[in-house]
Amino acid sequence: MDVDHDSLVAFAKSWGLFYLIALAAGVLVYVFWPSNRKRFDRAKKSILDKDDRPGE
Amino acid sequence: MLSGLTVSERQLSLVVLGLLAVCGLAMIGAGRNDDALGTHGFIVLGVSLGLTFLVISRYFDPEPSQERLSEYYDDPTRAGIILAMVWAVIGMFVGVWVAALLAWPDLTFDAAWASFGRLRPVHTNGVIFGFGGNALIATSLHVLQRTSRARLPDQFSPWFVLIGYNLFCIIAASGYLMGLTQSKEYAEPEWYADIWLVIVWVVYFLIYIRTLQRRKEPHIYVANWYYMAFILVVAVLHIVNNLALPVSLGHAKSYSVFSGVQDAMVQWWYGHNAVAFFLTAGFLGMLYYYLPKRAERPIFSYRLSIISFWGITFMYMWAGSHHLHYTALPQWVQTLGMTFSVVLLVPSWASAGNALATLNGAWHRVRDDATLRFMMVAAVFYGISTFEGSFMAIRAVNSLSHYTDWTVGHVHAGALGWVAMITFGSFYALVPWMWKQGRMYSPKLVEVHFWFALAGTVIYVFAMWNSGIIQGLMWRTYNDSGTLAYSFIDSLVAMHPYYIARTVGGLFFLIGAVVGAYNIAMTIRMARAAKVREEAGTDVPLPRPVATAMQAGE
Structure with missing residues (x-):
């Protein structure tokens, strides 16, 4: 298959844009999804736990 | 062990x-x-x-x-810290040497192995892969276990990774001294070393996956995301950029399967992402764990850390072509790289700001604790050098900065100010923890190291900024008849004082690293002495306290 320069440019300029927007939307939804708040809060604080042993 | x-x-x-x-x-x-x-x-x-x-x-x-x-299984982490410090001293020493070579070219002593072209990759690979790589392996294994509350899956594979990786570094550095190179920046090792690194790297990634599978925490802490991005993306970059055919199976030399501008694009897609994923993502993993831990405050915004993670991961991928402005590379690819580099400022500053906002309210600790100050300065330099990088990627700015010492200054603002500072800060937090001591052997020496490191970085970066901009301006100044006003040798003469200044800056930084290595070695000795005392019971005289203040009569 022969891909010429112009079609590669067109592909990069269209799909490249769409997938990055989709990705950004996906990340924002994940980050602000209400039920994720609890796990993020736990992750944020649990590293400060002084216990230095693996969990049971 | x-x-x-x-x-x-x-x-x-x-x-x-x-x-x-x-x-x-x-x-x-x-x-x-x-x-x-x-x-x-x-x-x-x-x-x-x-x-x-x-x-x-x-x-x-x-x-x-x-x-x-x-x-937890920490033996490989301890060994990794020691190896990182050994490489730091070697790599930075060679760095000072090559800096001196630029000011006093006779320092090659007429030996082929001591020529600038052979020593420079020993310096770059020694500090990036030897020091940085070992620090990343050591801290990643520590952070991985703590944040997943799970022990490493076995005792063999971490040693395979650590020793195998250092074998790769030795093969690489010794090859350069023999004049062996692929001539690809940061990817100089030849084909057989590259194949070996792939094997080591796959085992490294598997350690990560296997430990995360057994994690006791519901959520994978963000530091691990950064470490994993580092491992995974470096594997992809390394494999693609090193696709090469050896002259024969009995010959060390190989040739890239790419040619011309494609080769250049692949190399700088690799080269810039090596900066992004080796020198940034992994060290951000360090920042997101050791900074909150040392400050005893949770990260300012956990959500922001996730957003900046995905921003950095997906945008850095496209920035590499800014290394090839004004070349045969198609204009739109150059523009693409430039645009992504500018947008990258957003996730980069999100991380730097997140780190500094975490410290907000703990500034008295930053003032008193040199370890935390190392991390704070690292975050500041991360902010400075990412801003500078975005700025320099703009095509018009690049026309002045490219091929000049400004680039070298920018790289060192990142490498000394950000990468090395966050590593030293993390090590000073980690070493007492790993060797079960209340503190480092000498907190005073941590302070000494901090000021040497900071002074060295500032001297170095300012020397290179000055020299780079003078160089760039001299190369583009025309006289009335429309020809260049200065010859190349004129610009070299103008550089000489700055090359001396940068050698001094580098020397300061090296002295700091030697002090750090000594301090870590003495902390380990302190731990050994404590262990001997423990085993021998209490029937021994108390050792002289390692007080930093002089006592009466001393």
Whole structure:
């Protein structure tokens, strides 16, 4: 298959844009999804736990 | 350390070392007519035989008890810290040497191995891969276990990764001294070293996956995301950029499968992402764990850290072409790289700001604790150098900065100010923890190291900014008749004082690193002495307290 320069440019300029927007939307939804708040809060604080042993 | 391996792991080590020795012999055989390959064969053979004897000498030691499973496995982390400090001193020493070579070119002593072109990659690879890489492996294994509350899956694979990786670094550095290079920046090692690194890297990634599978925390902490991005993306970059055909299986030299501008694009897609994923993502992992831990405050915004993670991961990928402005690369690809580089400022500053906002409210601790100050300064330099990088990627700015010392200054603002500072800060937090001491041997020396490091960085970066901008301006100044006003040698003469200044800056930074290495070594000795005391009971005189203040009568 022969891909010429112009079609590669067109592909990069269209799909490249769409997938990055989709990705950004996906990340924002994940980050602000209400039920994720609890796990993020736990992750944020649990590293400060002084216990230095693996969990049971 | 070897007695921590189970008997079956000791057997596995012997099998692997045997295979490695066979590889060494094959390289010696295949490299009969090729100096470098043969020499590397001897190095591989020597390392594998030496380690084999070490394993055999410990082979009949009792197996580690089952109690080990209720503790984390930190031996490889401890060894990694020591190796990182050894490489730091070597790599930075060679750095000062090459800096001096630019000011006093006679320092090559007429020896081929001591020429600038051979020593420079020893410096770059020594500090990036030797120091940075070992620091990343050591801290990642520590952070991984703590944040997943799970012990490493076995005792053999972390050692395979650590020792295998250092073998790669030795092969790389010794090759440069023999004049062996692929001529690709930060990817200079030849094909057989590259293949070896792929094997090591796959095992490294598997350690991560296997430990995360057994994690006791519901959520994977963001530091691990950064470390994993570092491992995964470096694997992809390394494999693609090093696709090359050796002249023959008995020859060290190989040629890239890409050619012309494609080769340049692949190289700088690799080169810039090496900065992004080796020198940024992994060290951000360090920042997101050791900074909150040391400050005893949770990260300012956990959500922001996730957003900046995905921003950095997906945008850095496209920024590499800014290294090829005004070349045969199509204009739109250059513009793409430039645009992404500018947008990258957003996730970069999100991380830097997140770190500084975490410290907000703990500034008194930053003032009193040099360890935390290392991390704070690292975050500041991360902010500065990412801003500078975005700025320099703009095509018009690049026309002034490219090929000048400004680039060198920018790289060192990142490498000294960000990468090395966050590493030293993390090490000073980690070393007492790993060797079970209340604090470092001498907090005063941490302070000394901090000021040497900061002064060295500032001197170096300012020297290179000045020199770079003067160079850029001299190269583009025309006289009335429309020809260049200065010859190249004129610009060299103008650079001379700055080259001396940068050598001084580098020397300061090296002195700091030597002080740090000494401090870490003495902390380890302190721990050993405490252990001996413990084993001997209490019937010994108390050792002289390692007080930093002078006592009456001293």
